[in-house]
Amino acid sequence: MMTAAIVAILITMILALVRAFLGPTEYDRMLAANSFGTKTVLLIALCGHALSWHSYLDVALLYAMINFVGTIAVMRFFENRKDDGKVETGEGR
Amino acid sequence: MSLLIDGLSAIFLLAGGFLCITGGVGLLRMPDFFSRVHAAGVTETLAAPLLLFGLLLQMEWSLDMLKVLMILIFVLATNPTATHAMAKATLTGGQKPLVADDAETRGEDASNS
Amino acid sequence: MLIAIVAIRMRDLFGVVILFGVYSLLTAVLFMDLDAVDVAFTEAAVGAGVTTVLLLSSLRLTRRWEAPPKHNPLLSLLVVGVTGAALVYATLDAPLLGDPNAPVHKHVTPHYIQRAAEEIGMPNMVTAVLASYRGYDTFGETLVVFTAGLAVLLLLGIPELPKSRPHSSAIDDQVVLKVVVKLLIPLILLYALYVQFHGDFGAGGGFQAGVIFATGFILYEMVFGANNAHAVMPPAWLPRLAALGVLIYGGVGLVSMMAGKPFLDYSALSGDPVHGQHLGVLLVELGVGITVFSIVLLIFYALSGRKRQP
Numbered sequence: 001m002m003t004a005a006i007v008a009i010l011i012t013m014i015l016a017l018v019r020a021f022l023g024p025t026e027y028d029r030m031l032a033a034n035s036f037g038t039k040t041v042l043l044i045a046l047c048g049h050a051l052s053w054h055s056y057l058d059v060a061l062l063y064a065m066i067n068f069v070g071t072i073a074v075m076r077f078f079e080n081r082k083d084d085g086k087v088e089t090g091e092g093r
Numbered sequence: 094m095s096l097l098i099d100g101l102s103a104i105f106l107l108a109g110g111f112l113c114i115t116g117g118v119g120l121l122r123m124p125d126f127f128s129r130v131h132a133a134g135v136t137e138t139l140a141a142p143l144l145l146f147g148l149l150l151q152m153e154w155s156l157d158m159l160k161v162l163m164i165l166i167f168v169l170a171t172n173p174t175a176t177h178a179m180a181k182a183t184l185t186g187g188q189k190p191l192v193a194d195d196a197e198t199r200g201e202d203a204s205n206s
Numbered sequence: 207m208l209i210a211i212v213a214i215r216m217r218d219l220f221g222v223v224i225l226f227g228v229y230s231l232l233t234a235v236l237f238m239d240l241d242a243v244d245v246a247f248t249e250a251a252v253g254a255g256v257t258t259v260l261l262l263s264s265l266r267l268t269r270r271w272e273a274p275p276k277h278n279p280l281l282s283l284l285v286v287g288v289t290g291a292a293l294v295y296a297t298l299d300a301p302l303l304g305d306p307n308a309p310v311h312k313h314v315t316p317h318y319i320q321r322a323a324e325e326i327g328m329p330n331m332v333t334a335v336l337a338s339y340r341g342y343d344t345f346g347e348t349l350v351v352f353t354a355g356l357a358v359l360l361l362l363g364i365p366e367l368p369k370s371r372p373h374s375s376a377i378d379d380q381v382v383l384k385v386v387v388k389l390l391i392p393l394i395l396l397y398a399l400y401v402q403f404h405g406d407f408g409a410g411g412g413f414q415a416g417v418i419f420a421t422g423f424i425l426y427e428m429v430f431g432a433n434n435a436h437a438v439m440p441p442a443w444l445p446r447l448a449a450l451g452v453l454i455y456g457g458v459g460l461v462s463m464m465a466g467k468p469f470l471d472y473s474a475l476s477g478d479p480v481h482g483q484h485l486g487v488l489l490v491e492l493g494v495g496i497t498v499f500s501i502v503l504l505i506f507y508a509l510s511g512r513k514r515q516p
Contacts, residue, residue, distance in 0.1 A: 001103040002151070005144060008110030015117030019129075020228070021212070026220060027126050027183045033224050034175055035120060035133050037254075038168065039113065040231055042144050044238065045164060049148055055243045055409040057160040058401070059234070059250060062418065064164060065394055066255035068171040069425050070227060072383070073259040075182045076428050077220070077266060167393075174386040181380055 002050050006043065013039045030074045037067030098150050105147035112140035125191035126183060134176030141168045217272045219265055227258040243409040244332045247401075251417045256502055259424055263509040314339075327480040328406045328487070336411065337487040341470045345455055348494050352452050355445070355501035362508040364441040367432055380429075387429045394422040402495050406484070412491035416498025424506050432511060444504040451497030458489045 013036055020032035041064045048056025119132025145165045152158055184190075209232070213225040230253030237246035301308035322334040336344055402415030427435035458470065465474035472486025473479035 001106050001147075005106040005110040005147065008113050009144075012113040012117035015114075015121050017228070019120050020224065025126060025188065027179065027186070027188065028129065029221060029224055031126070031130055031133060031179060032120065033228065034179070035116070035137060036228060037231070038137050038141065038172060040235065041164065041168065042113075042141060044235065045145065045148055045161065047235075048238065049152065051239070053238050053243070054241065055247075056238060057157055057164065058409050059238060059243065059246055061160065061164050061167065061397065062247060062401075062414075063231070063234070063250050063254070064167050064171065065397070065418070065421065066250060068175055068390075069255060069421050069428075070258050071175045071179065072387075072425065072428050073262050074224070075178060077262045078186055079182060167390075170386060170390065174383055178380055178383045 002046060006046050006050065009039050009043050009046065013043070026078065030071065030078075033074070034067065034071045037063065037070065041067065102147045102150035105143050105150065109140045109143035109147060112136045112143065116140065126188055127180060127190040130176060130180050130183075134173065138169065138172045138176075141165070141172065217274075219270055219272055220262075223258060223261045223265060226261070227254050230254040230257070244330075244411065244414075247409045247414045248417075251414050251421070255421055256417055256424075259421075259428075260505060260509060263506065267509070267512055325480070326483045326487070328484070330406055330408060330410075332409075333405045333411050333487065333491075337490050338472060338483055341459075341472075341486075341490060344490070344494065345459070345470065348452055348455055348497050351501050352448050352497055355448055355504050358505050358508050359445060362512070364504070364507050365511040365513075367436060367511060384429055387425060391422050391426055394425070395419060398422065402491065403488075405491055406487065412494030413498055415491075416495040417502060419495070419499045420502035420506070423503050427506070427510065436507075439503065441504070441507050444500040444507070447500035448497050448504070451493040451495070451500065454493035454496070455490050458486055458493070462486075 016032045016035040016039065020029050020036065023029045023032060041060050044056055044060040044063065047053070048060070113136070116133050116136030119136065120129050123129045123132055142165050145161055145168075149158055149161050152161070209225055209229045213222050213229065216222050216225070230249060234246045234250040234254065237243075237249055305311070318335055318339055319331065322328065322331050322339075326334040326338050328334045398415045398418035398421075401410040401418060402412060403410075405411035405415070423435065423439055426438065458472070458475070460469075462471045462474040463469050467474035470486075470490075473482045475485045476482035
Protein backbone atom coordinates (compact mmCIF):
# COMPACT_ATOMS: atom_id res chain seq x y z
CA MET A 1 0.00 0.00 0.00
CA MET A 2 2.84 2.33 0.81
CA THR A 3 4.39 1.38 -2.51
CA ALA A 4 1.22 2.34 -4.36
CA ALA A 5 1.15 5.72 -2.66
CA ILE A 6 4.84 6.33 -3.42
CA VAL A 7 4.32 5.41 -7.07
CA ALA A 8 1.33 7.77 -7.20
CA ILE A 9 3.45 10.60 -5.80
CA LEU A 10 6.21 9.90 -8.32
CA ILE A 11 3.73 9.99 -11.20
CA THR A 12 2.39 13.30 -9.95
CA MET A 13 5.90 14.69 -9.72
CA ILE A 14 6.53 13.75 -13.35
CA LEU A 15 3.27 15.41 -14.37
CA ALA A 16 4.25 18.56 -12.50
CA LEU A 17 7.66 18.54 -14.20
CA VAL A 18 5.98 18.30 -17.59
CA ARG A 19 3.91 21.33 -16.73
CA ALA A 20 7.09 23.12 -15.57
CA PHE A 21 8.70 22.45 -18.96
CA LEU A 22 5.59 23.29 -20.98
CA GLY A 23 3.75 26.01 -19.09
CA PRO A 24 3.30 28.93 -21.47
CA THR A 25 3.48 31.64 -18.83
CA GLU A 26 5.94 31.91 -15.94
CA TYR A 27 3.10 31.64 -13.47
CA ASP A 28 2.47 28.09 -14.66
CA ARG A 29 6.10 27.21 -14.02
CA MET A 30 5.92 28.74 -10.56
CA LEU A 31 2.81 26.71 -9.77
CA ALA A 32 4.40 23.52 -11.07
CA ALA A 33 7.54 24.10 -8.99
CA ASN A 34 5.45 24.62 -5.87
CA SER A 35 3.53 21.40 -6.55
CA PHE A 36 6.78 19.56 -7.12
CA GLY A 37 8.04 20.79 -3.79
CA THR A 38 4.97 19.70 -1.87
CA LYS A 39 5.11 16.28 -3.46
CA THR A 40 8.77 15.98 -2.54
CA VAL A 41 7.92 16.57 1.10
CA LEU A 42 5.42 13.72 0.96
CA LEU A 43 7.86 11.54 -0.95
CA ILE A 44 10.59 12.01 1.64
CA ALA A 45 8.17 11.28 4.47
CA LEU A 46 6.79 8.09 2.92
CA CYS A 47 10.02 6.79 1.41
CA GLY A 48 11.88 7.54 4.61
CA HIS A 49 9.54 5.36 6.59
CA ALA A 50 9.48 2.58 4.01
CA LEU A 51 13.25 2.49 3.44
CA SER A 52 14.19 3.30 7.06
CA TRP A 53 16.22 6.41 6.41
CA HIS A 54 17.60 8.30 9.39
CA SER A 55 16.11 11.65 10.46
CA TYR A 56 13.93 11.81 7.36
CA LEU A 57 11.21 13.79 9.10
CA ASP A 58 13.58 16.64 9.87
CA VAL A 59 14.46 16.93 6.19
CA ALA A 60 10.78 16.76 5.19
CA LEU A 61 9.83 19.54 7.60
CA LEU A 62 12.76 21.62 6.43
CA TYR A 63 11.81 21.22 2.82
CA ALA A 64 8.20 22.18 3.51
CA MET A 65 9.50 25.51 4.87
CA ILE A 66 11.98 26.02 2.04
CA ASN A 67 9.32 25.33 -0.58
CA PHE A 68 7.10 28.00 0.88
CA VAL A 69 9.89 30.57 1.03
CA GLY A 70 10.91 29.75 -2.54
CA THR A 71 7.39 30.24 -3.84
CA ILE A 72 7.11 33.61 -2.12
CA ALA A 73 10.51 34.60 -3.57
CA VAL A 74 9.37 33.77 -7.10
CA MET A 75 6.21 35.79 -6.60
CA ARG A 76 8.21 38.81 -5.45
CA PHE A 77 10.43 38.45 -8.47
CA PHE A 78 7.45 38.71 -10.78
CA GLU A 79 5.83 41.52 -8.96
CA ASN A 80 8.96 43.61 -9.25
CA ARG A 81 9.44 42.79 -12.92
CA LYS A 82 5.93 43.90 -13.71
CA ASP A 83 6.64 47.42 -12.46
CA ASP A 84 9.44 47.67 -14.97
CA GLY A 85 8.61 50.64 -17.12
CA LYS A 86 6.42 52.41 -14.64
CA VAL A 87 8.42 53.28 -11.55
CA GLU A 88 12.15 53.31 -11.13
CA THR A 89 12.27 53.43 -7.37
CA GLY A 90 10.29 50.97 -5.40
CA GLU A 91 10.58 49.84 -1.87
CA GLY A 92 13.86 48.41 -3.00
CA ARG A 93 12.79 44.80 -3.29
CA MET B 94 -7.27 -4.18 16.12
CA SER B 95 -4.09 -3.97 14.13
CA LEU B 96 -6.02 -5.20 11.10
CA LEU B 97 -8.38 -2.25 11.55
CA ILE B 98 -5.45 0.15 11.77
CA ASP B 99 -3.78 -1.39 8.73
CA GLY B 100 -7.01 -1.18 6.78
CA LEU B 101 -7.57 2.45 7.71
CA SER B 102 -4.00 3.30 6.81
CA ALA B 103 -4.41 1.59 3.44
CA ILE B 104 -7.60 3.53 2.75
CA PHE B 105 -5.95 6.83 3.63
CA LEU B 106 -2.88 6.11 1.54
CA LEU B 107 -4.91 5.02 -1.46
CA ALA B 108 -7.20 8.03 -1.24
CA GLY B 109 -4.23 10.37 -0.88
CA GLY B 110 -2.46 8.81 -3.83
CA PHE B 111 -5.57 9.00 -5.99
CA LEU B 112 -6.04 12.67 -5.14
CA CYS B 113 -2.38 13.36 -5.94
CA ILE B 114 -2.72 11.87 -9.41
CA THR B 115 -5.98 13.73 -9.96
CA GLY B 116 -4.23 16.98 -9.08
CA GLY B 117 -1.38 16.19 -11.43
CA VAL B 118 -3.69 15.36 -14.31
CA GLY B 119 -5.65 18.54 -13.60
CA LEU B 120 -2.40 20.49 -13.68
CA LEU B 121 -1.75 19.21 -17.18
CA ARG B 122 -5.15 19.23 -18.77
CA MET B 123 -6.81 22.39 -17.52
CA PRO B 124 -6.91 25.16 -20.14
CA ASP B 125 -6.09 28.17 -18.03
CA PHE B 126 -3.74 29.17 -15.19
CA PHE B 127 -6.51 29.86 -12.70
CA SER B 128 -8.22 26.54 -13.24
CA ARG B 129 -4.84 24.84 -12.85
CA VAL B 130 -4.17 26.66 -9.62
CA HIS B 131 -7.56 25.59 -8.34
CA ALA B 132 -7.01 21.96 -9.31
CA ALA B 133 -3.51 21.74 -7.90
CA GLY B 134 -4.23 23.70 -4.74
CA VAL B 135 -7.37 21.89 -3.66
CA THR B 136 -6.19 18.38 -4.36
CA GLU B 137 -2.76 18.88 -2.85
CA THR B 138 -4.08 20.42 0.31
CA LEU B 139 -6.34 17.43 0.82
CA ALA B 140 -3.93 14.75 -0.38
CA ALA B 141 -1.11 15.76 1.97
CA PRO B 142 -3.01 15.23 5.26
CA LEU B 143 -4.51 11.99 3.95
CA LEU B 144 -1.10 10.59 3.06
CA LEU B 145 0.44 11.79 6.29
CA PHE B 146 -2.39 10.24 8.33
CA GLY B 147 -1.85 6.99 6.50
CA LEU B 148 1.83 7.20 7.43
CA LEU B 149 0.98 8.09 11.03
CA LEU B 150 -1.16 5.00 11.47
CA GLN B 151 1.71 2.80 10.36
CA MET B 152 4.30 4.17 12.77
CA GLU B 153 5.01 2.98 16.29
CA TRP B 154 4.49 5.27 19.24
CA SER B 155 7.48 7.60 19.30
CA LEU B 156 8.51 11.20 18.96
CA ASP B 157 8.35 10.78 15.18
CA MET B 158 4.56 10.84 15.31
CA LEU B 159 4.70 14.35 16.71
CA LYS B 160 7.01 15.38 13.89
CA VAL B 161 4.61 13.97 11.29
CA LEU B 162 1.84 15.98 12.94
CA MET B 163 3.97 19.09 12.71
CA ILE B 164 4.62 18.51 9.02
CA LEU B 165 0.89 18.01 8.53
CA ILE B 166 -0.02 21.24 10.27
CA PHE B 167 2.67 23.14 8.42
CA VAL B 168 1.58 21.90 4.99
CA LEU B 169 -2.06 22.52 5.85
CA ALA B 170 -1.22 26.10 6.79
CA THR B 171 1.16 27.03 4.01
CA ASN B 172 -0.21 25.25 0.96
CA PRO B 173 -3.50 27.20 0.74
CA THR B 174 -1.67 30.41 1.58
CA ALA B 175 0.84 29.87 -1.20
CA THR B 176 -1.95 29.00 -3.65
CA HIS B 177 -3.90 32.09 -2.71
CA ALA B 178 -0.83 34.30 -2.91
CA MET B 179 0.09 32.91 -6.34
CA ALA B 180 -3.39 33.40 -7.73
CA LYS B 181 -3.62 36.91 -6.37
CA ALA B 182 -0.20 37.85 -7.67
CA THR B 183 -1.07 36.51 -11.11
CA LEU B 184 -4.30 38.50 -11.14
CA THR B 185 -2.41 41.64 -10.18
CA GLY B 186 0.19 40.86 -12.80
CA GLY B 187 -2.39 41.11 -15.52
CA GLN B 188 -3.52 37.61 -16.39
CA LYS B 189 -7.25 37.33 -16.87
CA PRO B 190 -9.10 34.12 -16.17
CA LEU B 191 -10.65 32.32 -19.09
CA VAL B 192 -14.37 32.89 -18.69
CA ALA B 193 -17.20 31.24 -20.59
CA ASP B 194 -18.38 34.58 -22.03
CA ASP B 195 -15.05 35.05 -23.78
CA ALA B 196 -15.40 31.73 -25.50
CA GLU B 197 -18.57 32.60 -27.34
CA THR B 198 -17.29 31.23 -30.59
CA ARG B 199 -16.54 28.05 -28.75
CA GLY B 200 -20.14 27.90 -27.60
CA GLU B 201 -21.35 28.41 -31.16
CA ASP B 202 -19.10 25.67 -32.40
CA ALA B 203 -20.45 23.32 -29.76
CA SER B 204 -24.04 24.03 -30.71
CA ASN B 205 -23.24 23.67 -34.42
CA SER B 206 -21.51 20.32 -34.09
CA MET C 207 20.81 14.77 -15.37
CA LEU C 208 18.08 15.57 -17.87
CA ILE C 209 17.26 18.61 -15.79
CA ALA C 210 20.89 19.73 -15.91
CA ILE C 211 21.00 19.43 -19.70
CA VAL C 212 17.77 21.39 -20.11
CA ALA C 213 19.00 24.01 -17.65
CA ILE C 214 22.16 24.54 -19.68
CA ARG C 215 20.34 24.83 -23.00
CA MET C 216 17.57 27.14 -21.81
CA ARG C 217 17.96 30.83 -22.55
CA ASP C 218 15.34 31.97 -20.08
CA LEU C 219 17.37 32.57 -16.92
CA PHE C 220 14.35 32.51 -14.67
CA GLY C 221 13.48 29.03 -15.87
CA VAL C 222 17.10 28.03 -15.27
CA VAL C 223 16.93 29.21 -11.66
CA ILE C 224 13.75 27.24 -11.02
CA LEU C 225 15.23 24.16 -12.66
CA PHE C 226 18.34 24.45 -10.51
CA GLY C 227 16.10 24.49 -7.45
CA VAL C 228 14.37 21.32 -8.64
CA TYR C 229 17.75 19.72 -9.42
CA SER C 230 19.02 20.59 -5.95
CA LEU C 231 15.95 18.99 -4.48
CA LEU C 232 16.41 15.75 -6.38
CA THR C 233 20.05 15.67 -5.27
CA ALA C 234 18.88 16.04 -1.67
CA VAL C 235 16.59 13.03 -2.10
CA LEU C 236 19.50 11.10 -3.60
CA PHE C 237 21.66 11.96 -0.60
CA MET C 238 18.92 10.70 1.70
CA ASP C 239 18.94 7.45 -0.20
CA LEU C 240 22.71 7.20 0.29
CA ASP C 241 22.12 7.61 4.06
CA ALA C 242 23.91 10.97 4.18
CA VAL C 243 21.29 12.89 6.11
CA ASP C 244 23.34 15.90 7.16
CA VAL C 245 24.43 16.50 3.58
CA ALA C 246 20.84 16.16 2.37
CA PHE C 247 19.77 18.65 5.01
CA THR C 248 22.33 21.19 3.95
CA GLU C 249 21.61 20.62 0.26
CA ALA C 250 17.88 21.14 0.75
CA ALA C 251 18.34 24.22 2.89
CA VAL C 252 21.08 25.89 0.87
CA GLY C 253 20.61 24.63 -2.67
CA ALA C 254 16.86 24.62 -2.96
CA GLY C 255 16.18 27.48 -0.60
CA VAL C 256 18.72 30.20 -0.15
CA THR C 257 20.45 29.83 -3.52
CA THR C 258 17.15 30.14 -5.38
CA VAL C 259 16.24 33.26 -3.44
CA LEU C 260 19.66 34.86 -3.92
CA LEU C 261 19.77 34.01 -7.63
CA LEU C 262 16.32 35.50 -8.11
CA SER C 263 17.40 38.65 -6.26
CA SER C 264 20.39 39.03 -8.55
CA LEU C 265 18.34 38.15 -11.62
CA ARG C 266 16.13 41.07 -10.75
CA LEU C 267 19.10 43.36 -11.38
CA THR C 268 19.96 42.10 -14.81
CA ARG C 269 18.43 40.83 -18.00
CA ARG C 270 16.21 37.85 -17.94
CA TRP C 271 17.10 36.38 -21.31
CA GLU C 272 20.61 35.18 -21.93
CA ALA C 273 22.30 36.74 -24.92
CA PRO C 274 23.26 34.21 -27.62
CA PRO C 275 26.96 33.31 -27.54
CA LYS C 276 29.23 35.33 -29.77
CA HIS C 277 31.81 32.68 -30.50
CA ASN C 278 31.69 29.23 -32.00
CA PRO C 279 31.60 26.79 -29.09
CA LEU C 280 33.11 23.87 -30.97
CA LEU C 281 36.64 24.25 -29.63
CA SER C 282 35.53 24.57 -26.01
CA LEU C 283 33.22 21.59 -26.46
CA LEU C 284 36.19 19.57 -27.69
CA VAL C 285 38.37 20.58 -24.73
CA VAL C 286 35.60 19.83 -22.22
CA GLY C 287 34.86 16.50 -23.89
CA VAL C 288 38.49 15.37 -23.81
CA THR C 289 38.94 16.44 -20.18
CA GLY C 290 35.69 14.75 -19.18
CA ALA C 291 36.66 11.54 -20.94
CA ALA C 292 40.05 11.58 -19.19
CA LEU C 293 38.36 12.03 -15.81
CA VAL C 294 35.88 9.24 -16.46
CA TYR C 295 38.76 7.00 -17.52
CA ALA C 296 40.51 7.83 -14.25
CA THR C 297 37.48 6.90 -12.18
CA LEU C 298 37.37 3.45 -13.74
CA ASP C 299 40.23 2.57 -11.43
CA ALA C 300 38.54 3.85 -8.30
CA PRO C 301 37.09 1.39 -5.79
CA LEU C 302 33.35 0.83 -5.79
CA LEU C 303 31.18 3.07 -3.64
CA GLY C 304 30.95 1.72 -0.14
CA ASP C 305 33.63 -0.92 -0.65
CA PRO C 306 34.94 -1.70 2.84
CA ASN C 307 38.43 -2.40 1.52
CA ALA C 308 38.84 0.98 -0.10
CA PRO C 309 41.83 2.94 1.24
CA VAL C 310 39.63 5.77 2.43
CA HIS C 311 37.88 3.40 4.79
CA LYS C 312 41.05 2.06 6.28
CA HIS C 313 43.00 5.00 7.54
CA VAL C 314 41.33 7.06 10.25
CA THR C 315 37.72 6.14 9.52
CA PRO C 316 37.62 2.97 11.66
CA HIS C 317 39.11 4.96 14.52
CA TYR C 318 36.42 7.63 14.21
CA ILE C 319 33.63 5.11 13.91
CA GLN C 320 34.71 3.00 16.85
CA ARG C 321 35.97 5.63 19.22
CA ALA C 322 33.62 8.55 18.59
CA ALA C 323 31.01 7.35 21.03
CA GLU C 324 33.40 7.02 23.95
CA GLU C 325 35.81 9.84 23.23
CA ILE C 326 33.24 12.46 22.31
CA GLY C 327 30.07 10.94 23.65
CA MET C 328 27.87 12.00 20.78
CA PRO C 329 25.49 9.75 18.85
CA ASN C 330 25.77 11.74 15.64
CA MET C 331 29.13 10.74 14.22
CA VAL C 332 29.05 13.41 11.55
CA THR C 333 28.97 16.21 14.07
CA ALA C 334 31.67 14.49 16.10
CA VAL C 335 33.98 14.36 13.09
CA LEU C 336 33.05 17.82 11.83
CA ALA C 337 33.33 19.72 15.07
CA SER C 338 35.85 17.81 17.07
CA TYR C 339 38.09 15.47 15.13
CA ARG C 340 38.27 17.85 12.14
CA GLY C 341 37.50 21.03 14.01
CA TYR C 342 40.38 22.89 12.38
CA ASP C 343 38.94 22.28 8.89
CA THR C 344 35.57 23.53 10.04
CA PHE C 345 37.25 26.63 11.39
CA GLY C 346 38.65 27.17 7.92
CA GLU C 347 35.20 26.74 6.40
CA THR C 348 33.75 29.32 8.76
CA LEU C 349 36.50 31.72 7.79
CA VAL C 350 35.74 31.08 4.11
CA VAL C 351 32.09 31.98 4.68
CA PHE C 352 33.17 35.08 6.56
CA THR C 353 35.53 36.11 3.74
CA ALA C 354 32.80 35.62 1.15
CA GLY C 355 30.57 37.93 3.13
CA LEU C 356 33.39 40.47 3.38
CA ALA C 357 33.87 40.32 -0.38
CA VAL C 358 30.18 40.95 -0.99
CA LEU C 359 30.26 43.82 1.45
CA LEU C 360 33.25 45.37 -0.29
CA LEU C 361 31.90 44.90 -3.80
CA LEU C 362 28.24 45.68 -3.34
CA GLY C 363 27.72 47.24 0.04
CA ILE C 364 24.34 47.53 1.69
CA PRO C 365 22.53 50.51 0.20
CA GLU C 366 20.59 53.01 2.22
CA LEU C 367 16.90 52.70 1.73
CA PRO C 368 14.82 55.68 0.61
CA LYS C 369 12.78 57.01 3.47
CA SER C 370 9.47 57.17 1.63
CA ARG C 371 7.83 54.36 -0.29
CA PRO C 372 5.93 56.05 -3.08
CA HIS C 373 4.17 53.08 -4.54
CA SER C 374 2.55 50.14 -2.92
CA SER C 375 3.37 46.80 -4.36
CA ALA C 376 1.05 43.94 -5.10
CA ILE C 377 2.23 42.18 -2.01
CA ASP C 378 0.86 44.94 0.20
CA ASP C 379 -2.71 43.82 -0.21
CA GLN C 380 -1.91 40.18 0.37
CA VAL C 381 -3.56 40.11 3.75
CA VAL C 382 -3.80 36.34 4.01
CA LEU C 383 -0.12 35.95 3.26
CA LYS C 384 0.92 38.51 5.83
CA VAL C 385 -1.14 36.98 8.61
CA VAL C 386 0.02 33.46 7.94
CA VAL C 387 3.66 34.49 7.59
CA LYS C 388 3.47 36.38 10.87
CA LEU C 389 2.40 33.14 12.53
CA LEU C 390 4.96 31.01 10.74
CA ILE C 391 8.16 32.98 11.22
CA PRO C 392 8.50 32.24 14.95
CA LEU C 393 8.07 28.55 14.15
CA ILE C 394 10.77 28.69 11.50
CA LEU C 395 13.16 30.38 13.92
CA LEU C 396 12.31 27.84 16.60
CA TYR C 397 13.02 25.03 14.17
CA ALA C 398 16.37 26.62 13.38
CA LEU C 399 17.26 26.61 17.07
CA TYR C 400 16.15 22.98 17.33
CA VAL C 401 18.39 22.04 14.41
CA GLN C 402 21.30 23.95 15.96
CA PHE C 403 21.21 22.27 19.32
CA HIS C 404 19.99 18.87 18.22
CA GLY C 405 22.95 18.45 15.91
CA ASP C 406 24.67 16.24 18.44
CA PHE C 407 21.95 13.61 18.28
CA GLY C 408 20.29 13.77 14.90
CA ALA C 409 20.86 15.55 11.65
CA GLY C 410 21.71 19.18 12.06
CA GLY C 411 24.46 21.45 13.21
CA GLY C 412 25.60 25.00 12.85
CA PHE C 413 25.58 25.41 9.07
CA GLN C 414 22.05 24.19 8.52
CA ALA C 415 20.73 26.10 11.52
CA GLY C 416 22.32 29.35 10.38
CA VAL C 417 20.76 28.99 6.94
CA ILE C 418 17.30 28.24 8.30
CA PHE C 419 17.50 31.15 10.71
CA ALA C 420 18.44 33.46 7.85
CA THR C 421 15.57 32.04 5.79
CA GLY C 422 13.14 33.21 8.45
CA PHE C 423 14.48 36.75 8.21
CA ILE C 424 14.52 36.61 4.41
CA LEU C 425 10.86 35.59 4.45
CA TYR C 426 10.12 38.54 6.69
CA GLU C 427 11.83 40.97 4.35
CA MET C 428 10.09 39.56 1.30
CA VAL C 429 6.61 39.84 2.75
CA PHE C 430 6.82 42.94 4.91
CA GLY C 431 9.26 45.06 2.96
CA ALA C 432 12.85 46.11 3.34
CA ASN C 433 12.18 49.02 5.69
CA ASN C 434 10.62 46.77 8.32
CA ALA C 435 13.34 44.18 7.88
CA HIS C 436 16.10 46.75 8.33
CA ALA C 437 14.37 47.95 11.47
CA VAL C 438 14.26 44.45 12.90
CA MET C 439 17.83 43.47 12.01
CA PRO C 440 19.87 46.54 11.16
CA PRO C 441 22.45 45.85 8.47
CA ALA C 442 25.19 47.44 10.52
CA TRP C 443 24.92 44.59 13.00
CA LEU C 444 25.53 41.82 10.52
CA PRO C 445 29.28 42.19 10.01
CA ARG C 446 29.68 42.44 13.78
CA LEU C 447 27.70 39.25 14.32
CA ALA C 448 29.73 37.46 11.68
CA ALA C 449 32.95 38.51 13.36
CA LEU C 450 31.52 37.44 16.70
CA GLY C 451 30.87 33.95 15.39
CA VAL C 452 34.40 33.57 14.11
CA LEU C 453 35.78 34.96 17.37
CA ILE C 454 33.78 32.45 19.40
CA TYR C 455 35.23 29.62 17.36
CA GLY C 456 38.78 30.90 17.54
CA GLY C 457 38.31 31.83 21.17
CA VAL C 458 37.49 28.26 22.10
CA GLY C 459 40.73 27.19 20.46
CA LEU C 460 42.69 29.86 22.28
CA VAL C 461 41.18 28.89 25.64
CA SER C 462 42.33 25.34 25.01
CA MET C 463 45.79 26.64 24.29
CA MET C 464 45.82 28.70 27.46
CA ALA C 465 44.93 25.58 29.41
CA GLY C 466 48.05 23.94 28.02
CA LYS C 467 46.60 21.69 25.34
CA PRO C 468 46.84 22.07 21.55
CA PHE C 469 44.64 24.52 19.63
CA LEU C 470 40.99 23.41 19.55
CA ASP C 471 41.51 20.46 21.89
CA TYR C 472 38.19 20.58 23.70
CA SER C 473 39.12 18.20 26.48
CA ALA C 474 40.92 21.13 28.10
CA LEU C 475 37.67 23.01 28.66
CA SER C 476 36.43 21.05 31.63
CA GLY C 477 37.54 18.59 34.26
CA ASP C 478 35.97 15.60 32.55
CA PRO C 479 37.29 15.31 28.95
CA VAL C 480 34.03 14.06 27.48
CA HIS C 481 32.17 16.92 29.12
CA GLY C 482 34.79 19.25 27.71
CA GLN C 483 34.15 17.81 24.24
CA HIS C 484 30.43 18.45 24.59
CA LEU C 485 31.02 22.01 25.70
CA GLY C 486 33.51 22.64 22.93
CA VAL C 487 31.24 21.29 20.21
CA LEU C 488 28.33 23.32 21.54
CA LEU C 489 30.33 26.53 21.46
CA VAL C 490 31.89 26.06 18.05
CA GLU C 491 28.59 25.07 16.45
CA LEU C 492 27.11 28.23 17.96
CA GLY C 493 29.91 30.26 16.40
CA VAL C 494 29.37 28.62 13.03
CA GLY C 495 25.63 29.18 13.20
CA ILE C 496 25.96 32.87 14.04
CA THR C 497 28.46 33.49 11.26
CA VAL C 498 26.48 31.62 8.60
CA PHE C 499 23.27 33.38 9.58
CA SER C 500 24.71 36.85 9.42
CA ILE C 501 26.59 36.30 6.17
CA VAL C 502 23.58 34.83 4.35
CA LEU C 503 21.39 37.67 5.53
CA LEU C 504 24.10 40.19 4.60
CA ILE C 505 24.29 38.88 1.04
CA PHE C 506 20.53 39.01 0.77
CA TYR C 507 20.40 42.58 2.05
CA ALA C 508 23.14 43.60 -0.37
CA LEU C 509 21.37 42.12 -3.38
CA SER C 510 17.83 43.05 -2.56
CA GLY C 511 18.46 46.65 -1.68
CA ARG C 512 19.88 47.66 -5.02
CA LYS C 513 17.68 49.50 -7.43
CA ARG C 514 17.50 48.12 -10.92
CA GLN C 515 19.69 49.92 -13.40
CA PRO C 516 17.28 51.42 -15.96
